[in-house]
Amino acid sequence: MTHQWQRWLGTLVLGWAMGCGGPHAPRVGDNQLVNGSFESKLSGWWVATDSEGGTAQALSSSADEGALGLALFKGTGGWGSMVGQETAPHSAGQTYQLRARLRGQSGGERVSISFHGQGFEVETGPQWQTVEQLVFLPEESKNTTALISVTTDRATVHVDDVFFAPAEVEQGEADKAPENRVHNGSFESGLGMWNFWSSSDGQASTSPDARGSGYAGLVLSLGASGGSSVKQMLAEPVQAGEVYRLEVRVRGARGGEAVSLCLQVNQEPWDGPCLAVPVTDAWGHISGEVTIDEPFQDEPMGVMVSLFSEGSVQVDDVVVVRVQP
Ligand SMILES: [Ca+2]
Known part of the structure; x- marks a missing residue:
């Protein structure tokens, strides 16, 4: 016999599990690709290579699931061997999830995956693996191409179950x-728009554990000395004398980590103003103004969050606003 309170508790727990009112994980829609499993051989896909001897074939030995998969071979020279297809256009500010099953013939082959001009690179292993990332498309564009390319010379990569779909994400x-001039500043679309760099064994990923607001935030780590950074180029260039307000939320794994928030040009000598970010093991919110002191005219500028001490920090809600003139 079920008591009333048990039923009530059951309803309550179900409500929490379903995320009633709480932030939700990305809600992924329908695959925009036709024949992403290669069961109809290369139907729907075009093939291109600028390498000598590059090929794309649907083979049973390349299948992860079903009867067929894709064997994509890059020959000698050129940039890569690729398969692609045109998909329905996106609208400004949309997020897509790109997912595929990949297996390198030897392991260590480089694969580039992109959708409408935004994408990422992965290195394969010798076993089947799922690669999955969110990309963010800031503007409307005429680019409607979905692409998978192998860019390692004389290398074969096996591909199956390619799934590219729109994803509805939280707003942080x-x-x-x-x-705000930063796109995906709350990391709700994964690392979409952000480029990661590390001098030694660092990593960047997004996780609900690192949420300052919305559903997800950034985890940035550094193995030893040097630095790890994520950087995004801003859509509009800067001018000398302009003043910007920079904001970020940071929480350290231990507290006391060395973190900076900078505007930075995209070439040596990497000039640009910075804010030091005090870090504790609780969430802190930093907001400060910086002035463009260099004699810049229409200088392309990025915003960058950097970690300069061993360990890891959680980062969320990067904001860049021009306040003067
Ligand atoms: Ca967030």
């Missing part, structure tokens, strides 16, 4: 900040 505080 940075996404709601008026005049």
Whole structure:
């Protein structure tokens, strides 16, 4: 016999599990690709290579599931061997999930995956693996191409179950900040728009554990000395004398980690103003103004979050707003 309170508790727990009112994981829609499993051989896909001897074939030995998969071979020279298809256009500010099953013939082959001009690179292993990332498309564009390319010379990669679909993601505080020049500043679309760099064994990934607002935030780590950074180029260039307000939320794994938030040009000598970010093991919110002191005219500028001490920090809600003139 079920008591009333047990039923009530059951309903309550179900409500929490379903995320009633709480932030939700990306809601992924329908595959935009035809024949992503290669069961109809290469139907729907075009093939291109600028390498000598490159090929793309649907083979049973390349199947992860079903009867067929794709064997994509890059020959000698050129940039790569690729398969692609045209898909329905996106609208400004949309997020897509790109997912595929990949297996390298030897392991260590480089694969480039992109959708409408935004994408990422992965290195394969000798076993089947799922690669999955979110990409963010800031503007409308005429680019409607979905692409998978092998870019390692004389290398074969096996591909199956390619799935590219729109994803509805949460809006974090940075996404709601008026005049924010940063796209995906709350890391709701994974590392979409952000480029990662590390001098030694660092990593960048997004996780609900690192949420400052919305559903996800960034985990940035550094193995030893040097630095790890994520950087995004801003859509509009800067001018000498302009003043910008920079904001970020940071929480350290231990506290005391060395973190900076900078505007930075995209070439040596990497000039640009910075804010030091004090870090504790609780969430802190930093907001400060910086002035463009260099004699820049229409200089392309990026925003960068960097970790300079061993360990890891959680980062969320990067905001860049021009306050003067
Ligand atoms: Ca967030």
